[in-house]
Amino acid sequence: MGNGTSIGRVRGLGSAHSGAHHWLIQRFTAIGNLFLGGWLLFSLLGLPNYSYITMHDWLAHPLPATLAGLLVLCTVWHARLGMQVLVEDYVHDAGLKFASFAALNLAAFGAGAFGLVCAIRLALGGA
Amino acid sequence: MASAGVSRPKRPLSPHLQIWRWGPAMAVSILHRVTGNGLAVVGIATLLCWLGSLAGGPDSYALFQAQAGTWYGQVVLVGLSWAFFNHAASGIRHFLLDIGAGFELVANARWSVLTPLIAILATAACWAAVWLR
Ligand code: HEM
Numbered sequence: 001m002g003n004g005t006s007i008g009r010v011r012g013l014g015s016a017h018s019g020a021h022h023w024l025i026q027r028f029t030a031i032g033n034l035f036l037g038g039w040l041l042f043s044l045l046g047l048p049n050y051s052y053i054t055m056h057d058w059l060a061h062p063l064p065a066t067l068a069g070l071l072v073l074c075t076v077w078h079a080r081l082g083m084q085v086l087v088e089d090y091v092h093d094a095g096l097k098f099a100s101f102a103a104l105n106l107a108a109f110g111a112g113a114f115g116l117v118c119a120i121r122l123a124l125g126g127a
Numbered sequence: 128m129a130s131a132g133v134s135r136p137k138r139p140l141s142p143h144l145q146i147w148r149w150g151p152a153m154a155v156s157i158l159h160r161v162t163g164n165g166l167a168v169v170g171i172a173t174l175l176c177w178l179g180s181l182a183g184g185p186d187s188y189a190l191f192q193a194q195a196g197t198w199y200g201q202v203v204l205v206g207l208s209w210a211f212f213n214h215a216a217s218g219i220r221h222f223l224l225d226i227g228a229g230f231e232l233v234a235n236a237r238w239s240v241l242t243p244l245i246a247i248l249a250t251a252a253c254w255a256a257v258w259l260r
Binding site for chain 1: 170218
């Protein structure tokens with residue numbers, strides 16, 4: 001490892017060893033999105049109407065509620081990974097990049113938690 | 128750099144939008160990015176509004192339904208379903224490219240043209256089923 005050119009400073013260090021993991025989880029969650037999104041799509045198309053009663057009765061069952069919770073988690077995880085790539089590609093200032101990642105993580109955890117609480121509330125009859 | 132020995136020359140960045148000649152493959156690529164990030168922001172927001180309004184009770188769901196029924200609500204919902212189908216189609220294309228298939232010029236261009244068409248057809252079929260029932 002030298003300290004001259006940019007390539008010289010990183011040569012010999014090997015890979016960061018985290019890119020493959022990100023890439024794989026992006027695929028795993030994409031497969032989840034495919035199934036869970038398809039489930040939501042066909043469920044909505046199969047409902048007789050979109051009144052509160054119909055929607056609520058459907059989502060109050062354990063299986064739909066579980067799948068709704070999983071849909072939230074899987075899409076949020078996938079979106080969190082995907083938007084990280086967007087930031088890495090377009091935000092080059094180190095401070096701004098750090099702030100973007102911080103905001104992205106807060107938003108992802110917030111969205112995931114809120115969606116789960118909603119699904120659980122629907123399932124356990126709080127609403 | 129003659130003046131300051133420590134300053135580094137600007138390294139070349141990876142090719143950006145304006146460098147590529149437009150073609151089917153790059154159009155699918157940028158559409159995948161646009162639809163993915165659109166879904167991430169608007170899609171998840173809408174999903175949570177829908178679930179949240181249901182969890183909040185009949186009144187909040189009525190509010191959601193009223194907004195979803197307006198012309199702009201319908202534009203958002205149709206747009207999201209299109210984004211989902213388009214991203215799903217180009218995502219499946221990603222899976223095929225991941226295993227090393229579909230890189231030959233003709234096959235690559237063919238599927239690049241077909242993925243957005245499949246998405247438009249799926250969107251149309253989906254909303255026909257909703258509106259015509
Ligand atoms: C329906 C099934 C889906 C499939 C098969 C799928 C597939 C993929 C794949 C393979 C990638 C990685 C592309 C790459 O490595 O360059 C990706 C990226 C991404 N996906 Fe999905 N995805 C799906 C659904 C979703 C959903 C529902 C969202 C949003 C909530 C989403 C948001 C994103 C984002 C933001 C990216 C990053 C795009 C970029 O800036 O390069 N995806 N998707």
